[in-house]
Amino acid sequence: MTAFANHKAVIVGAGAVGSQCAASLMMLDLVDEIVLIDVDPGCARAQAMDLDDMASGLKQRVAVRVGSYDDCADAQFVIMTAGRSRRPGQSRRDMLAATMNIMQPISQSIKASGFDGILISVTNPADVVAEYLYRQLGLPRTRVFGTGTALDTARLRRLVSEHTGISRQHIQAFALGEHGESSFVWGSHMTIEGIPLQEFYRVHPQVERLRMSEVNKQVRQRGGDIVAGKGKTEYGISTVVTDIVSAIIHDERCVMPLSVHLDGEYGESGLSISVPCVVGANGIEELLELSLSQREREWLHDSCEAIRGYAGAVLEQ
Ligand code: NAD
Numbered sequence: 001m002t003a004f005a006n007h008k009a010v011i012v013g014a015g016a017v018g019s020q021c022a023a024s025l026m027m028l029d030l031v032d033e034i035v036l037i038d039v040d041p042g043c044a045r046a047q048a049m050d051l052d053d054m055a056s057g058l059k060q061r062v063a064v065r066v067g068s069y070d071d072c073a074d075a076q077f078v079i080m081t082a083g084r085s086r087r088p089g090q091s092r093r094d095m096l097a098a099t100m101n102i103m104q105p106i107s108q109s110i111k112a113s114g115f116d117g118i119l120i121s122v123t124n125p126a127d128v129v130a131e132y133l134y135r136q137l138g139l140p141r142t143r144v145f146g147t148g149t150a151l152d153t154a155r156l157r158r159l160v161s162e163h164t165g166i167s168r169q170h171i172q173a174f175a176l177g178e179h180g181e182s183s184f185v186w187g188s189h190m191t192i193e194g195i196p197l198q199e200f201y202r203v204h205p206q207v208e209r210l211r212m213s214e215v216n217k218q219v220r221q222r223g224g225d226i227v228a229g230k231g232k233t234e235y236g237i238s239t240v241v242t243d244i245v246s247a248i249i250h251d252e253r254c255v256m257p258l259s260v261h262l263d264g265e266y267g268e269s270g271l272s273i274s275v276p277c278v279v280g281a282n283g284i285e286e287l288l289e290l291s292l293s294q295r296e297r298e299w300l301h302d303s304c305e306a307i308r309g310y311a312g313a314v315l316e317q
Pocket of ligand 1: 012084234
C-alpha cells in the first residue's frame with residue numbers, strides 16, 4: 001500500500017450517509033481532507049459548502065471540497081455510499097439491481113485512478129457491493145471490505161445493555177453474517193467485560209434470559225423501523241465508519257465484524273460476509289476463524305446461502 005502524505009478520504013455519494021460520515025470524520029479530527037463525489041454535482045457542492053461552514057466552528061483544520069475520481073489516486077480512504085436510501089417496506093436485497101447498475105462505472109473510475117488505499121463500502125445490499133468492489137478493484141481483500149454487521153453489532157450491544165443494565169461500551173457481543181435480513185448473534189461468546197453472560201445471569205437470577213431468536217429478530221428489524229420513521233438511517237452507520245477509520249489511522253488492532261471476502265474460512269468461499277476481523281494500520285490485519293456453536297454454524301451457512309440465492313448472478317461474474 002502507498003505511504004500517504006496526509007489522511008485524505010474520498011466519499012462517493014454525498015447524500016445522507018455520505019455527508020454524515022464526512023461530518024463525523026471532521027468532528028473527530030480523523031482526516032485532513034475530504035473530497036465528495038456525487039452523480040448530482042449540485043448536491044455535492046451544497047453539501048461541501050455546508051460542511052465547510054461547519055469546519056469554521058471546529059478547532060482542527062480540515063479541507064472539504066467537491067472532486068472527481070482522479071482524487072482517489074492519492075486517497076488513503078474511499079468510502080462508498082453511492083445509491084439511495086432504502087424506501088419504507090423495502091428490503092436491502094430489493095436494492096440489488098439498481099445498485100449494481102451504478103457500481104460498475106464507479107468501480108471502473110476508481111480503478112482507473114490508480115487508487116491504492118483502503119475502500120470501506122457502506123452501500124446496500126452491503127455484502128454484495130463489498131464483494132463486487134473487491135473483485136473489480138484488484139486490491140487485497142484486507143483493503144476492500146464492507147461495514148457489514150458492524151452496525152447490527154452496535155444495535156445488539158444497545159439491546160443487551162438495556163437488558164442487563166450495563167453500559168454498552170462494556171458489552172462484548174457480535175452480530176455476524178449478512179448485514180440485515182439474515183444476520184445472527186454470536187450468542188455463545190457474549191460477555192460483559194469478559195464475564196460470560198451465563199455467569200452474569202447466575203448472579204442476577206432476577207434478570208430474564210435473552211432468547212437468541214428474539215434478539216436476532218430485534219437486531220434485524222431495527223434498521224427497517226428507523227427507515228419507516230425517517231426514510232433513511234445515517235447516524236449509526238457514520239459512527240461505524242469513523243470507528244473503522246480511527247482503527248486504521250491509530251493502528252488500534254481492535255476486533256470488529258466486517259464484511260470481507262471469504263476464501264475457505266468457516267467453510268465458505270466466493271462471497272463477502274461479516275466475520276470478526278482485527279483492524280489496524282493495513283486495514284483488516286487478520287480474519288479470526290473462531291469457534292461457533294452448531295446452531296451458529298448453520299446460521300452462518302444459511303446467511304451465505306441467502307446471499308448466493310439473491311445475488312448469484314453478481315457472484316458468478
Ligand atoms: P441518499 O439517497 O441520501 O444518498 C445517496 C447519494 O448517492 C445521492 O446523493 C445520490 O445522488 C448519490 N449517487 C447515486 N448514484 C450515484 C453514482 N452513480 N455516482 C455517485 N453518486 C451517486 O442515500 P443514503 O441514505 O445516503 O444511503 C446511501 C447508501 O447507504 C444506500 O445504499 C443505503 O441503503 C446504504 N446504507 C447502508 C448502511 C449499512 O449499514 N451498510 C446504513 C445506512 C445506509
